[in-house]
Amino acid sequence: MATAQAGTGRTITTDIPARLDRLPWSRWHWTIVIGLGTVWILDGLEVTVVGNIASRLSEPGSGLPITSGEVTGMAAALYVAGACSGALFWGRLTDRWGRKKLFMITLAVYLAATALTAISFDTWWFFLFRFLTGFGIGGEYAAINSAIDELIPKEYRGRVDLMINGSFWLGAVFGSLLSIVALDTDIFAANVGWRLTFALGAVLALVILLVRRHVPESPRWLLIHGRDDEAERIVSSIERKIDEERSEPLPRPEGEITIHQRRSVSFLEIGRTVFSDYRRRAILGFALFIGQAFLYNAITFGFGAILTTFFDVPSGNTGYYFAVIAIGNFFGPLLLGKLFDTVGRRIMISGTYLLSGLLLFGTAWLFDQGTLSAATMTACWCAVLFFASAGASSAYLTVSEVFPMETRAMSIAFFYAIGTAAGGISGPLLFADLTGTGKVGDTVLAFQIGAALMCLAGLAAALLAVRAERRSLEDIAKPLTAADEAPATSGGADGDQGSGSQGAS
Template identity: 70%
Template sequence: MSSTAGQGTGPGGTGDDHAPGETVSRGGVQTGTISTKVPARLDRLPWSGWHWRIVIGLGTVWILDGLEVTIVGNIAGRLSQKGSGLAISAAQVSGLAAALYVAGACTGALFFGWLTDRHGRKKLFMLTLCVYLAATALTAVSWTAWFFFLCRFFTGFGIGGEYAAINSAIDELIPSRHRGRIDIIINGSFWIGAGAGALVSVPLLNTSLLPVNVGWRLAFGLGVVLGLVILLVRRHVPESPRWLFIHGRNREAEEVVAEAERIVQDEKQVVLDEPDQSITIRQRRSIGFVTIARTMVRLYPGRTVLGLSLFIGQAFLYNAVTFGYATILTTFFAVPNGFTGYYFAVICVGNFMGPLLLGPLFDSVGRKPMISGTYLLSGVLLLGTAALFRSGALSAVTLTLCWTVVLFFASAGASSAYLTVSEVFPMETRALAIAFFYAVGTAVGGISGPLIFADLVSTGKTADTALAFSLGAALMIAAGVVELFLGVKAERRGLESIAMPLTAEEPEVSGTAPA
């Protein structure tokens, strides 16, 4: 990496001014102007064990989230029973507790997202996982409803922070030709955890095996065990070299990329060519929040509308269904509380297979046709499901099969929302952009969804529940239409060519097309 001294002010400056031609060092951090090939060197790497380490260490957080959300949805019936240890109703578990979990996730995403852009990806994805572990462990020993609700909020607080830190790190470490499919599949792995949670909840909630006040506590304990394993693996995931060189830590960025290149060359027995592309960056210790907000709203208004549309649509649909599907089965089809997990496990298979099978198409066919297609198709199919449900033509089994088909496409679309907002904004704003869209979209759709679903399902009228289905379908279709007009063709493009860093010295990346 070559480095030349330069002016220390510019977009988002934070008071680190110094004279031209001077390189300032504060606490081991260089703040000057550098030309670097780090992005091009990362993008030209073939897939290797180094990349698998990143996927396993970071991507598994969605399994945790899926496990958490599904366990809560399936234990609603048991928690409301006499002797559970908590004076709480099923509606409070699937409604209020779910809304508090999502509210915590929104708050955590914004708080930790800001810290992630300021202090680095690695520090924060370690901290957020620790927050999740502590809150989940405390949930397992809850003795009153208010403490249970408080723990649900802080569990979401940690998970929300994970979304911002993890998505930004993954996109900055994965080569551009693989970025779409990897991001889609990793986000879709939520449903591995959801399926595991659904199946595990069956024996844990079986009162012939475990007392009513013990099974649900062990269910949360499983999340703690899995989180501890992930914490151990995650220690070996490197900091993002892109974040390092922008924040003046040139030597560390070089060391991370050099290690990746050594692993690839030893594993593949190849000699890597030196890339031609380079980018000139004015380094900063931090970027002001006002600058970040102005970037999203003023420089990229179309992308901001796009991100909000995609997030609101998927958040309403998924949070409502995830938290409320067990209640639908018990209310309309008299499925016993202890057996709802089997039905939900079937849905989870469809949800994961969608991103797994459709993910590669987001890199080959392209972002716009795949994102708009998955949103529109899932919305139309859900409208059909709502009509069949209202007419009484469905059973517990056929409703589950309908939802499996709907969510096969919706899951890939929902995963693409995270992919979109993590790659279409400048690097300095990436974590906070993810946090912003997750928080706003989830606050609108994710908090209102469970509350509206719980209210409509509790009436016991098929027409009310069909209306809830239709609302989710309408929002998905609307988001698909927005993607058709405002979508960004980001497939197989380097992050710096999709959105130039705010600290870039030149208007375009050398050797690539302008954003």
């Protein structure tokens, strides 16, 4: 239902958000998950493949005049820089131009850059297209997470977000195994195998691009931008498809919202909203992203060196250990995700962060005592990352659902860029020095830093996390364009009421 009034902008009253939130899970929702959620698999594939092919690229006959250090150093830094800048650049456009247009454009950028990486003939070409690959991937996160949150019913939003974000590690496992085959010179020539790993990424992106053609624009975004007739057609089509699967009528939607439509929101207004009106939530976002970034660097950045230096694991076998760790990472969000919708965000976010931090402290102590082997160290890492992966995924979930609709993509982009920069720049600079000395005490210190920041983030979540489980996005944070009630201001409970009489803190 929608009514309109004349004026400088149309004012509509609609039940479309409630209609989307009351939908039961269906085949249509699986299409959304497959079409949009696979970006994390691509990122996991990219990161893992480049790490595993570094030694091959530096060998004579690889076809590139590049050193292993340049692959893991300069190329990795450029990928991170591309991801950070891409997130910010495309994130702003996602809020202005729409979710669908951007998740098609950014995937096309990734596809082209990855394909062109595969035909690298010189170092500068390889560096350029590593940057552009990251530029596409960074933009994907803002567009994808915005669309997923706005299309998935409120009852399932938490577990779906966590499962999708955790799928990064499926890509990591696939990348590890793919590298083993592609780098086998008995199968592929030295200057061919590594190119095929990038080419396969481009092929996967092309398949995903074809699937995404059937994913609609977010009806919530359309409503705010004056395209309510289109939003109505999309939601009615979804309802018809789901109705055909069921033997009983769809439940009635509950609640309406009145929106004063606007074409755009200024960058200044976005900044004021996120960092002033919702500053407690902004602090929470910072804490969650920085904590998980440093924990992952404390473990993963030097994990190969730790295994070879302290446990005499042959360098060619470290990939198998990494695959085991990656599987543990994936099962955390997969098995714990439902609890974020049932037990609740605050308990689960703070609990996963604190548990992973405390387990890493315990791992550091056991490592310092010399009681661990390569297998038991890997088991400890799996236990830590089982909880840490769910916590890290919930960081993305948090910043995608606790800010107003008009700022969503830019908020995701900003916090993603902060976390990625901390993890991809500050983390390696710190942890490479510590884990590279070959001293037990330095590696223990690296673990302790990551564990301490994770615990601090867990405490921040215990105090600041928003009870967003099973609540509509409009209830968690009123749209800036909502006409029936002004958005939260910096007064009161730090601007975190977000939903009138029902507090969000």
